[in-house]
Amino acid sequence: MYSFSCPRCDQLVFFENTECLRCGQALGFGPDQLTMVSFVEGGGPRHCANQALAACNWLVDTASGGPSQLCRSCQLTRTRPADGDLAALSAFADAESAKRRVVFQLLDLHLPLTSWADRPGGLGYDLLSSNGTRVVTGHLDGIVTIDLAESDDPHREQIRQEMGEPYRTMLGHLRHETGHYYWSVLVEQVGRLDEFRALFGDEQADYGAALTRHYNEGPPAGWADRHVSAYATMHPWEDWAETFAHYLHIRDTLQTAAAFGMRIDVPDIPLSAEPAVQVDHEPFESILADWLPLTYALNAVNRSMGRDDLYPFVLSPSVVEKLTWVHQTVAEPVPQPAG
Ligand SMILES: [Zn+2]
Ligand SMILES: [Zn+2]
Numbered sequence: 001m002y003s004f005s006c007p008r009c010d011q012l013v014f015f016e017n018t019e020c021l022r023c024g025q026a027l028g029f030g031p032d033q034l035t036m037v038s039f040v041e042g043g044g045p046r047h048c049a050n051q052a053l054a055a056c057n058w059l060v061d062t063a064s065g066g067p068s069q070l071c072r073s074c075q076l077t078r079t080r081p082a083d084g085d086l087a088a089l090s091a092f093a094d095a096e097s098a099k100r101r102v103v104f105q106l107l108d109l110h111l112p113l114t115s116w117a118d119r120p121g122g123l124g125y126d127l128l129s130s131n132g133t134r135v136v137t138g139h140l141d142g143i144v145t146i147d148l149a150e151s152d153d154p155h156r157e158q159i160r161q162e163m164g165e166p167y168r169t170m171l172g173h174l175r176h177e178t179g180h181y182y183w184s185v186l187v188e189q190v191g192r193l194d195e196f197r198a199l200f201g202d203e204q205a206d207y208g209a210a211l212t213r214h215y216n217e218g219p220p221a222g223w224a225d226r227h228v229s230a231y232a233t234m235h236p237w238e239d240w241a242e243t244f245a246h247y248l249h250i251r252d253t254l255q256t257a258a259a260f261g262m263r264i265d266v267p268d269i270p271l272s273a274e275p276a277v278q279v280d281h282e283p284f285e286s287i288l289a290d291w292l293p294l295t296y297a298l299n300a301v302n303r304s305m306g307r308d309d310l311y312p313f314v315l316s317p318s319v320v321e322k323l324t325w326v327h328q329t330v331a332e333p334v335p336q337p338a339g
């Protein structure tokens with residue numbers, strides 16, 4: 001994420017702000033410009049129709065002439081809780097807030113993005129309450145389903161502990177499930193299946209059998225040598241989704257650190273990092289060279305506050321190889337013909 005300033009008084013403002021806390025200027029996020037812009041009543045872009053319902057601060061460009069009253073992020077939501085379901089709507093607002101970060105990043109990375117509303121198989125989100133009905137978080141044919149109960153901190157923490165996971169967040173869920181959509185866009189549809197299978201395994205393996213095996217037997221011993229998480233061992237599709245989500249974690253966190261001018265320079269040991277805001281054309285190797293020192297420092301900062309590590313992961317060489325390939329597919333969404 002970038003750092004933003006008020007267009008009127010230069011005060012630091014955040015991605016979620018609807019006004020400047022210093023000068024009172026009404027603000028909104030402009031998805032076309034990818035920055036915070038001044039909002040003027042009665043002219044120019046208007047606020048998204050979900051402003052009250054989902055605390056959405058994105059703007060809708062009236063000049064584009066589209067019929068939608070919803071912003072680019074909210075348009076991607078196909079199903080949401082009913083108007084009267086106040087508890088679910090509160091969780092929905094939290095999920096939409098995390099989703100705006102995902103959509104921002106997809107736009108910032110220039111990833112191909114077709115909405116479910118424009119084409120079958122396009123990206124869409126069903127954000128559903130599991131209160132009274134069964135909702136399984138997952139992805140099918142472009143549609144991401146999220147169980148809004150995951151917005152509830154005690155509930156999510158309980159599941160995290162039961163599953164023995166080091167990290168579980170709504171943002172992480174959204175990145176993982178969105179990653180399944182990008183498997184079809186960046187791998188399947190553009191003829192990268194052979195390369196994919198060489199690194200991640202054959203995705204034609206029976207998914208149902210893999211799921212049953214994973215929940216009965218757990219991950220294989222030594223899984224961390226080849227996988228970014230225990231869940232990634234379940235099936236090559238899950239390995240991709242976990243690795244893709246992890247890639248988005250790295251890119252976003254590194255970009256935020258760069259946007260705030262963070263530098264790592266430890267005098268007594270050779271540990272330094274000078275992250276940049278835009279690294280689209282950098283090799284993944286140099287992204288990683290900035291990332292690792294930053295994570296050591298941020299983990300140490302968290303420990304000083306008595307918190308768990310910000311980044312509770314270790315990247316094996318095999319995982320780095322997969323992340324490097326994900327970076328290539330993102331940097332070059334349509335591969336160049338060989339020769
Ligand atoms: Zn201001
Ligand atoms: Zn919106």
Ligand SMILES: [Zn+2]
Pocket residue numbers: 138176177180237238241
């Ligand atoms: Zn998955």
